[in-house]
Amino acid sequence: MPALDGHTATLLMHCRDQRGLVAGVSEFLARHGGNIVYLDQHVDTAEGVFFMRVEWELTGFGLAPEAIGPAFDEALGERFGIRWRLHLSEEWPRMAVFVSRLPHCLYDLLSRWQSGEWRVSIPVIVSNHEDLRPVAEQFGVPFHVFPVTAGNKAEQEARELELLQEMEVEFVVLARYMQVVTPTLIDAFPERIINIHHSFLPAFAGARPYHAAHARGVKIIGATSHYVTEELDAGPIIEQDVTTISHRDSVEELVRKGRDLEKLVLARAVWAHLQRKTLVYRNRTVVFD
Amino acid sequence: MPALDGHTATLLMHCRDQRGLVAGVSEFLARHGGNIVYLDQHVDTAEGVFFMRVEWELTGFGLAPEAIGPAFDEALGERFGIRWRLHLSEEWPRMAVFVSRLPHCLYDLLSRWQSGEWRVSIPVIVSNHEDLRPVAEQFGVPFHVFPVTAGNKAEQEARELELLQEMEVEFVVLARYMQVVTPTLIDAFPERIINIHHSFLPAFAGARPYHAAHARGVKIIGATSHYVTEELDAGPIIEQDVTTISHRDSVEELVRKGRDLEKLVLARAVWAHLQRKTLVYRNRTVVFD
Amino acid sequence: MPALDGHTATLLMHCRDQRGLVAGVSEFLARHGGNIVYLDQHVDTAEGVFFMRVEWELTGFGLAPEAIGPAFDEALGERFGIRWRLHLSEEWPRMAVFVSRLPHCLYDLLSRWQSGEWRVSIPVIVSNHEDLRPVAEQFGVPFHVFPVTAGNKAEQEARELELLQEMEVEFVVLARYMQVVTPTLIDAFPERIINIHHSFLPAFAGARPYHAAHARGVKIIGATSHYVTEELDAGPIIEQDVTTISHRDSVEELVRKGRDLEKLVLARAVWAHLQRKTLVYRNRTVVFD
Amino acid sequence: MPALDGHTATLLMHCRDQRGLVAGVSEFLARHGGNIVYLDQHVDTAEGVFFMRVEWELTGFGLAPEAIGPAFDEALGERFGIRWRLHLSEEWPRMAVFVSRLPHCLYDLLSRWQSGEWRVSIPVIVSNHEDLRPVAEQFGVPFHVFPVTAGNKAEQEARELELLQEMEVEFVVLARYMQVVTPTLIDAFPERIINIHHSFLPAFAGARPYHAAHARGVKIIGATSHYVTEELDAGPIIEQDVTTISHRDSVEELVRKGRDLEKLVLARAVWAHLQRKTLVYRNRTVVFD
Incomplete structure (x- = not known):
């Protein structure tokens, strides 16, 4: 052999x-x-x-x-x-990336892929907006837009799923994708959809966590990467990290500092997944070193 | 002069x-x-x-x-x-310490005081249990026990307040004191009661945060020191810190690692207060460097 | 106005x-x-x-x-x-980036610039190798190669300086540039050349710090960003950060973990410089919050 | 059984x-x-x-x-x-503590021992000064002073060794003991003398590391716990940690912040040793989680 x-x-x-x-x-x-x-x-x-x-x-x-x-x-x-x-190890996983309008995580994932840092394929990027098409094109990755409205969400997700299956995608990374993913996708990719949330969950679950953190006056902010389950922001946590802030930091500063955390925490979680070092059991993860 | x-x-x-x-x-x-x-x-x-x-x-x-x-x-x-x-600076603040059964924060505070690391007086230690009397006596600090029951809480807090006033206490440190403090004390010491909570608030407010953190499967645990207000675990935060954990850590390990965090975070908060570096405004703190 | x-x-x-x-x-x-x-x-x-x-x-x-x-x-x-x-604030600084063969810091700098995260211009990338030309071209930034040999170093640096002056470059970032910069450039850009060193200086100055860290058996590795002075690895430090490692980490793992640190520490240093928050005095920096 | x-x-x-x-x-x-x-x-x-x-x-x-x-x-x-x-596990290790004049590590070790946090015996404290006798007495641990001069060092160490053997000491903790230990003791306790050094070794080995760190203008300070070998500050590292500092921090502030690091890093190293989680091989340690 x-x-x-x-x-x-x-x-x-x-x-x-x-x-x-x-x-x-x-x-x-x-x-x-x-x-x-x-x-x-x-x-x-x-x-x-x-x-x-x-x-x-x-x-x-x-x-x-x-x-x-x-x-x-x-x-x-x-x-x-x-x-x-x-x-x-000879089989490289095929990873789809979902994005909306914020580019920082996408740049980071594409850079790690293109430079050969990760042994992964990225056959497709999916978005609900056109904004990041130039980034995808610059890196030479197909970019598909599925605009989501209140009325067409189920239909669009079904089309996304069809695309992912056609592309033989193994797992999905939500790189600041600002849509709630429904069971249509979750059931097709159990423990294989990785999200990044911009707070140290379970604190500040839901929308606008940086605003909530600023209002509460915390002295640390964080980011959490987790597998997506049907309960929003409650899936098994893969990786978390934090950074210190002070009274000097406005919400805009939290957003700025948080961006770097989000990139790093998401990248570590994807790396652990790629290394086959994660196991899920009863909504908790074992992440081997 | x-x-x-x-x-x-x-x-x-x-x-x-x-x-x-x-x-x-x-x-x-x-x-x-x-x-x-x-x-x-x-x-x-x-x-x-x-x-x-x-x-x-x-x-x-x-x-x-x-x-x-x-x-x-x-x-x-x-x-x-x-x-x-x-x-x-020539006037040393007078600090009362409230404890229950856990000794680690008390040892740390008394050591910093006795060694002259802090310019503070500790005229009295208050507890709802007898357990830590030997520690107080060993360090030569008066120890007063006010057992609290469902029926006598208001009365005991009134007696505690009387003692604190008699001792000319300026501020109070709750060093893992396992009782909810009521407005009787809070109103007498506004922004002058410092508590240590064993989680990175607002995550895991309430009782048994280490158990909750283990059940949720977080990858970091933390501790939070804050001024006490009437809303439980919601007062203005002075200091927070965290430490990483993994799937290997049992609840007992979280408790063990958390102890060191609690000591450190409480000590930093008391230090900031002693240095007169804290200001409270609308439930948030300014903590100068 | x-x-x-x-x-x-x-x-x-x-x-x-x-x-x-x-x-x-x-x-x-x-x-x-x-x-x-x-x-x-x-x-x-x-x-x-x-x-x-x-x-x-x-x-x-x-x-x-x-x-x-x-x-x-x-x-x-x-x-x-x-x-x-x-x-x-209306005048955007003009920043040149020097690279050799390692792409991770370059990707990160270009992503922050292209996405509008930083208010900076990047008129030119300089390298002593051809390797990273595709990255520069993909981001649409001019890429100039000046191969350096033992014999032509002074001459090449003089040409680089000429290019930088022609491009009206205000400051230079050495993004894992594997050449020692000489006074030709340093004197033209005093306190305006930012380097990233892959250790927590002053530990492991010089070449191959990850190998040295592994051999010494340290439990943390770090990265240091500093202004370049004539004394190698001894210029005023702008930013440092570290990450924990263990006996499990091979040299290759240190290199991998270190890459993320290098990106982050360099980006923070460049940000502080762009925000005009750095002052140098007697080989030390004041970095305002 | x-x-x-x-x-x-x-x-x-x-x-x-x-x-x-x-x-x-x-x-x-x-x-x-x-x-x-x-x-x-x-x-x-x-x-x-x-x-x-x-x-x-x-x-x-x-x-x-x-x-x-x-x-x-x-x-x-x-x-x-x-x-x-x-x-x-039923055999509790017997630990000797060596100190000089700085009390913070001693208080911390004695508190962990006395409160039952650690399953360890402390039969004796050794010092080259009288200063910390009251602390030892307060905790009820025998305190022996061996004043060291240029002329009597070998003789005093021989007496110390005799005492340790008589007390059936298994391992020794140097808790800011300001004397170089010689082969007399090292050979009797191979890989069983734990020291705390107040820098992130190998940076700032030797005396007055906080002064050296301040002069160099680093942005982080650290502490290192290691097994003592004949080469000063070069033994196998058990545990390290760091904290961030800024231009605002005077040498006195570094000393103050460093104290908390020293306590914590030394305690973690002693804990790992007590848990039998450390192995030394070629001047490096394996420290199991």
């Missing part, structure tokens, strides 16, 4: 905590000649759930990629009741 | 923003031979309010401490409608 | 600390009808130096822009020995 | 990286009925070294504590060449 040289496989798994799980998984990989390059596990003792991420080199590994899943299920998966996902 | 050698006076003031305020104040001090060692001002352009803190050396200053206020009012205060407070 | 509507003027000044400075400056502006929108001052008591930044609205101000300097000098500058610079 | 109820054992180990290590260790514990409550491992791929920390419940474990080591060596230790240490 010369095509696999330098490539790795990653198993993300969780199940009820039981004795022998780490021993079983590591023994399975050892038996097939897999050299582990990363292993991290976590036991949620309160819930009694076991989580694990293990990554190993495919060079010299005794199973073809398509044979790994069935062999793992036969050896361990069924016995322990493990729910798992397998990812191969 | 040899007693004033090395001492300073500080004026904290605010009024409607008008032209000539900085010029007027600095000219007033210059005229009396005051050497300014600190001047900071802030204009809230949205509210149209001017805030200023100015500190100057009393050595060589042409006015006796008791004459400063009247002279300032005559020169500027009445004309500009300035509300001001004068503080003299 | 209708063209001045909404515009402001900013005076940055420093001199020996003397009584009456704040009063004098604020009185000067009040006399000409200047409405102060920002005033901050700092006294370095150890050095006995006074620093001030004051910004006021030009609408309604009684002096034409070209008359401000002479009037200020006559009223105060000569008497107090004030060194000052005047900046007008 | 009823005495073991609720207690755990922890194995800290490292060896050359080989296949089957995780499988082997987890299988060994499973075979004896050990329920793992914590497992973390790290592979330094550059050095080819494997590190692991595993903690399991002793209740129901099939080996008596004194039999664990021999059984582990027979099953795995010798085959894989594992160097390991075994710790039992």
Whole structure:
């Protein structure tokens, strides 16, 4: 399998905590000649759930990629009741980006993609406004506008979904997309829509968080990236960060400082997702280092 | 006035923003031979309010401490409608500490006081439990217990107030005091009761914030120090800080990490208050550097 | 002067600390009808130096822009020995960017400029390599390559200087430019060349700081933005920030995490410079909030 | 073994990286009925070294504590060449504290000990000055003074070592102890003397780091806790943290802000050591979460 040289496989798994799980998984990989390059596990003792991420080199590994899943299920998966996902490093994820009018997160995502910092494909950018078309064109990424009104929202989302499926999109990033996403999209991309919210959730959920933060007189502002669920601003949190502010900062200054936070927090969350380091369980995330 | 050698006076003031305020104040001090060692001002352009803190050396200053206020009012205060407070560095504030059962903030406050890190007096510690009496005694500070029940709260707070007044207490620090303070105390110490809340308010207001933070799956926890007002956990914020957490952290770990935050944030808030660097306006604070 | 509507003027000044400075400056502006929108001052008591930044609205101000300097000098500058610079918000600074092969800081600077986040012009990008020409072209900024060898460095820098002067460049940003800049450029742009160094200086000055940080086993890495002086990595620091790392992080991970720090720290430093909030004195900076 | 109820054992180990290590260790514990409550491992791929920390419940474990080591060596230790240490949670470490004149770290350590926050014993405090005796006495800990002069240093350290051995001290914390410790002590406590240095090492090693930081004009200051080795300020780093400063901060302000950092960073390092989460390899540390 010369095509696999330098490539790795990653198993993300969780199940009820039981004795022998780490021993079983590591023994399975050892038996097939897999050299582990990363292993991290976590036991949620309160819930009694076991989580694990293990990554190993495919060079010299005794199973073809398509044979790994069935062999793992036969050896361990069924016995322990493990729910798992397998990812191969040679397959680059396909990511769609949704934007409205604010460009800072879009620039940042496109720069990381174009410069080769991230191993990702961006087949399409979706927007409800024309404003950012020049940015998309400058980076050479197709840009589709679906204007949303009170009356056509369901219809437009259905068309967006069709486009995403046609483009074989794996996951979606809402890069300051100012529309509430409905179950039409959420159900098609469960735990695969990443949003950036401009506050340290759960503080200042909803609209205009910088105005709310200024009115409350907080001394820190933040940003939160989370997977989108049907409950607005309440999905499992992937990444958060904050910065200090003072009485000197007007709302405009909060917006300005917040922009940098939003870019950074969203980029870290997308990176964790791309690295296959995130697992969701009961509206909370395990994010391996 | 040899007693004033090395001492300073500080004026904290605010009024409607008008032209000539900085010029007027600095000219007033210059005229009396005051050497300014600190001047900071802030204009809230949205509210149209001017805030200023100015500190100057009393050595060589042409006015006796008791004459400063009247002279300032005559020169500027009445004309500009300035509300001001004068503080003299030679007068050490008298601080009461309220505690319940958790000792970490109390140890920290007492250590800073006893070691001379802070120029403050602590004439009394008040508690609703006996638990921390040994700590108070070890540091040589009088400890008074007022057990609070559903039926006797008003009466006990009245007795506490009496004690604080007898002790000539200037301000009160609630160092993880697990009782809601009522207007009996709040009205007697407006903007002079400092509380520490174990979350980054307004997130997780109310009881058991670490449990709530764990359940929500946030990636940062925080602590907030604020002046106490009648609306619970909603008073003007003096200081906030946060620390990162991960899926590995149990509620117990959050409590452990949070303790260090609480100590630090409370200590910074008390320090700002002691330095006369805080001003409250419409439920927000100006905290000068 | 209708063209001045909404515009402001900013005076940055420093001199020996003397009584009456704040009063004098604020009185000067009040006399000409200047409405102060920002005033901050700092006294370095150890050095006995006074620093001030004051910004006021030009609408309604009684002096034409070209008359401000002479009037200020006559009223105060000569008497107090004030060194000052005047900046007008209507004049956008012209910034040159120097790069080598690493694109992340360049993308970030160009995105902030193109999106209108910064009021700045970028008339030219200079490089010693061809690699980043496509990025410059995509953003529509002229890109000039001056390959540097051991033998032609002085000559190439002279040509670069000529280009910068022809383009009327006000200040230069070294955005991971991997060449030591010599006095040819430094003397032409004193305190006007901003560099980003990929460590928390003075730790790990010189080349390959991430390798050095990994070898030393530090638990934090950082980035430092500073004005360039003849002594390498020793110029006055404008901005620094850090991020935590652990034993899990390889050198490659440090490089990856560091990239985001470099972008952010450089952007904050350029912003402070653009806002005219930086003053240099004896190899240290005053950076007003 | 009823005495073991609720207690755990922890194995800290490292060896050359080989296949089957995780499988082997987890299988060994499973075979004896050990329920793992914590497992973390790290592979330094550059050095080819494997590190692991595993903690399991002793209740129901099939080996008596004194039999664990021999059984582990027979099953795995010798085959894989594992160097390991075994710790039992029921055995509280005995910690000596060395101080000079600055009290803030001492107060913090004693408060954490006395309040039961840490499971540690403090049988003795050693100092080269009398100053902090009242603090030690107030907390009820024996205080021994060994005045050090140029002529008697070796002799005094020998006496200190004798005292530590007599007190069965396991590890030593230098809580702002202003003397260089020599091999007499270092060799007796290898990787078991923890120091706090008041800078973000390797910046500002040596004496008076706050003065050096102020002179250099850095925008952040830090503190570093490390194991003491013969090369001054160069031992393996356990914990670092920083705080931002500005041009407003005098050296005295740096000292004041630094104190809080020193307390916090030292406490975190001691906590990691107490939790048996630190491993040293080639002058670097692995600090498990």
